[in-house]
Amino acid sequence: MIRALLAATAALALSAPALADTLVDNVDGLTIDATGGVERFTGLLIGDDGRIVQVLHRGDKRPGKVDYFVDGQGQVMVPGMIDSHGHVMSLGFSALTLDLTDTKSLAEALAKVAAYAKVNPDRPWILGRGWNQELWPEKRFPTAAELDAVIGDRPVWLERVDGHAGWANSKALAAAGVTALTKAPAGGSIERLPGGKPAGVLVDNATELVAKAVPAPRPEDRDLALAKAQEILLARGVTAIADMGTTVEDWQSFRRAGDNGSLRVRIMAYAMGTDNMALIGGPGPSPWLYDDKLRLNGVKLYADGALGSRGASLKAPYSDAPTVKGLRVTGDTQLKNFMSRAALDRFQVAIHAIGDEANAAALTAIEDMNQTYTGDRRWRIEHAQVVDPADIPRFAKAGVIASMQPVHQTSDRLMAEARLGPNRLAGAYAWASLAASGARLAFGSDVPVELADPWAGFAAAISRTGPDGQPFGGWQPQERVSRELALAAYTSGGAYAGFAEGRFGRLQRGERADFLLIDRDPMLASPAEIRATQVMQVWVGGRPVHQHGN
C-alpha cells in the first residue's frame, strides 16, 4: 500500500507541482518542540504545498476527507535528520569509485575492474582504490599488463588501500607520459620491468605523475555523484545536510538538480573559501531556493589541520611527539581578514578548528568580529574537537555554535589518547560541557570521512561507546548527552545552525513536512538497538522520497 502511494504521489508530483492534502496517521511521533523539549503526537496533516498544516495528538479530531491517507501502522515518526557537517560531492564521488578493499586475489580484483568498466562504459577513466597485494596469495605488486588484459581501451588508475601506491594500466601510463625514460621524483619510485619500462605500480610521490593526468570530473560525473550522495543520505534518514566547502562546480551541480527537480536532500552550503563564496553568493547569502532545498549560507574557513596527522594546532606539544604543536592552516590575521570579508556581506562563517589552540584562536577572532559585526551571526566552529576547558564558556558568550561529529569520538578515542595524553581529555569531544555552558550544538558526520549515519552518531552521543560497546561505561562518560539533546542536535539544532529554523527540523505547523518512519524509538532503545535503526520511509516536503529496500 505504501509502495502504491509512493508511486501515486510521485506520478502526481510529475504532473502537477501542487500536492493535495495528505494525512499520515497512526504514528508514534516525536519532535523537538518550541521549548526544546520532546513533543509526542500521533498524526500529521500536510498541505498541498508540502508544509505541515496540523500536528495531531491522540483524541484530536481528524479531517473528514483528505486526498491521500497514509496509515503509519504505529511506526515511530521523527523529523528528518540534519547532518550539520558533511561533504556531499565527496560522498558521491567516493561511492562511485570502484572499491577493491575486499578483494582476496589478483584475479578477483581484475574481475571486479572488468565488471565495473562494463557497467560504466562512458567513464573516460576507470578509477578505483583499496587493493592490497598483501591480502592476495600473489603477495606481489600487480602489473600494467595484467590490467591491460582486461581493459585496454581506456586508462585505469587504482590506488592502494593506504593511498601510498597506485596501479596503472598502459593507457594510463601513456596518458601520464610515464615511460622507461621517466625518472621517479624525490620521495617516490616507479616499479620497472627488466629493461626499465614501467611495470604498472608507482609508489609514494611517483603516484602524482599519474594522478595529475586524471581529468577533472565532467559535469555529468558530478551530477551522478550528487544523485548517488542523495540516495545514500536518504537511505540513512538524512534529509538535510550542511555541505562544508562548496566549490562553484559543486554549486552548479546543486543548481542543476534544483532546476530539473532532482534535488531531494536539502543542502545548506558553506563555500570553500571566500572566492567561491563571492562567486556563488555574490553580494550575500543566496535566497532559499527550490522550496527551501538549497541555500548558500556562508563560508567554510580552516584554522588548523587534523589530529591524526598531528596537524591540529595544540596549545602544548603533542604527547606522542613532544616537539610538535601542529599547524595553523590560516594564521590569525588572515583568518580575521577572511571573516571580515564574509561578515561584511552577512555570510555565515564556519571555522574548522580541531586543536585547543585553533579553537581558542577561532574564539578570539569571533570575539573580535562581534565588536563590529553585530546582530544574528551564528558563528560556527566545526569539530571543536579539543577545547581547553577554560575556553568552553567562550562559545556561548560569543554566540558560537559547536558543530560536532559524535562518531569521531568513538573512531578516534585511542588515537586521541595517544596524541593528547591523559591530562587533555577533559575538553575533548566535550559535548555535555559545551551544552551545559549554554553553547548551541549541531551534530553531523563529516561524511565521507565517517558514514553519514545519524543513528551511529546518536548512539555515540548518548553512550560514549563505539559499535563494539567499548569502552565499558563509556569514554569520558561525563560528556554523554541526553537523548533529548542528541535528537535536538540532529534536528532543530542543525536547523538553527543553518538559519533554517521555522523551515524544517521540527514537526510543527508551517514547517516543511520532512520526516522519517523508523522501526524503533530512539528515546527508548539501547545504543546497540539505535545503531540498528531501520529507516522505513523518508518524506521531504510532504512527499515520499525513499522507502526501505528501494
Next chain:
Amino acid sequence: MIRALLAATAALALSAPALADTLVDNVDGLTIDATGGVERFTGLLIGDDGRIVQVLHRGDKRPGKVDYFVDGQGQVMVPGMIDSHGHVMSLGFSALTLDLTDTKSLAEALAKVAAYAKVNPDRPWILGRGWNQELWPEKRFPTAAELDAVIGDRPVWLERVDGHAGWANSKALAAAGVTALTKAPAGGSIERLPGGKPAGVLVDNATELVAKAVPAPRPEDRDLALAKAQEILLARGVTAIADMGTTVEDWQSFRRAGDNGSLRVRIMAYAMGTDNMALIGGPGPSPWLYDDKLRLNGVKLYADGALGSRGASLKAPYSDAPTVKGLRVTGDTQLKNFMSRAALDRFQVAIHAIGDEANAAALTAIEDMNQTYTGDRRWRIEHAQVVDPADIPRFAKAGVIASMQPVHQTSDRLMAEARLGPNRLAGAYAWASLAASGARLAFGSDVPVELADPWAGFAAAISRTGPDGQPFGGWQPQERVSRELALAAYTSGGAYAGFAEGRFGRLQRGERADFLLIDRDPMLASPAEIRATQVMQVWVGGRPVHQHGN
C-alpha cells in the same frame, strides 16, 4: 489609468505569482505569423500564467468578463523586440560609468566627477571616461592634484575619450604603486611634475599601470549593472537579448536576478568560450529558467577580429593596407576543437566572423561538424559582415543563421569602403542576398558598441541609410530588406536563432505575452519616422514592465 493598472498589477504580482486574465484591446496589432507573413489583430487575451490565450481580430467575440482590461487606445502593438547580439553586462557597466564626453572645461569635468562621487558613495573606485582636454579652454592635460581637490578619499581613474590616456588622482596612483621612481613601459609615457613625481595623466601603454589596479567589479556592482542594462533595453522596446560572451560571473548575476524576481528582460546566453560554457551549463544547455527568462544556449567563439582595427581576416589584403590580411583569433583546428567540445554536449555554437576569410573558415568548420553532429544545431555566425558572394549560398545549405547588426552598416560604411575597396562591397552587410539564398536572419545591435535601438536597426535594414538619410538612395541599396523581413529578423527570427520559437517572439496563442505599444506603425512609417519611434508601454510575460516617461 494605465499608470494605475501598472501599479495594481505590480502589487498583484508581489502578493501572488499567478496573474489574473488580462484583456488588452483596441490595438492596431501586428506580428509575424506562423507562415512568416504579417498578421494584423486588434486585441490580446492573456492568461494568468502570462501566456497568450487568444489573439483577437476585429469582430471576434470578446470574453464577457476579465480581471484586468487595458484600452490600447488604438496604439500599435508589436512583439517585444529581440536583440540577437548584445553584451548585457558591458551595457550596464558602460551606462554606470561616469561620462565626461560633453564637458566643456576642466572645472565642469571636476564638478561632474564630484557630483558623481557624491551620488555613488559606496563605489570603492570612481571610474569614468570621455574627457578631451582639446575641448577645454585649458588645452592641457589635467593633474592628479586637481582631482585630489575634489576627491581625496578614494581612487579616481578617468579614461580619455580615445582610450589612449588616463587621468588618475593621487589615491589611484598610490594604489597602482606609480611613483617618481616608476618607469613608463615601452609604448607608454607618464606625465611628470618638475622633480619627476607623476602628474596624473598616463599615456598609451602606461595606462595599464593604473588600469590593472582597478578592482574587479563587486557582485553588487554587477547586479546594479544588470538592472541598468535591463532598464535601457526595455526603454527601447527590447524584451529579449542574446548575450554574447557570458562569463560565469555574468551568469551568477543573471541567476540572482532570476532568483529574486528582478529579471525582466529575457536573456539567451552564449558563454564566453568553452570553459565558461562547461561551468555554467555543465553537461548541456541549461533548461529555460524563470518562466523562459533565462537559458544558457551555447557558446560564443571568435574566428577573427574587427574591420576597423584591420583584425578582420580577409581573403585578399586590405585595400588601405596592402600587406595586411587581418588576424584569425582562433585557427581552424582550434576552432573545430572548440566546436566539437560544444556540439558533443548539444551546446549551440555562435562564431564571431567579420572578414570574408573568417566567414569562409567558419562555414567550412560548420560543414565539417555537420557530418558528425546531426540534428537541429542552429549554428550561428555572428556579424557575417563581409562575405565572399561565392560563400553566401553556403549559409542556408549548412543551416547557418546569419546574426547581423544593421546599424553597423550605417556606422561603418565609409570605413568599410576604405578597408575593402570598391570591389569587395557586394558581400558586405549582405542582408538581402543572404535572405534570398535561404539563410535565416536574426538582427541585433552589438550593444554597447552601438545603441540597443531596434528602431534605428529597422530603419537601416529597410533603407541602407543612416540617421542623416545618407547616402541618398541607400548604400548598396540592393541589400535592403522588406519591412516584413526586418520585423521577422527582430522578432520570430531572433527567437528561432535562440531556440525560443513557441515561447516568445510572436504574438500567438501559447507564447509569452511580450509586446510593445508604440506610437507609429513600422510597416508604414518612413525610415526617419521609424527611428523616432516612441515605446509607450512594454509588457513581458503578460505584465507591464516599462512605460514611456517612467
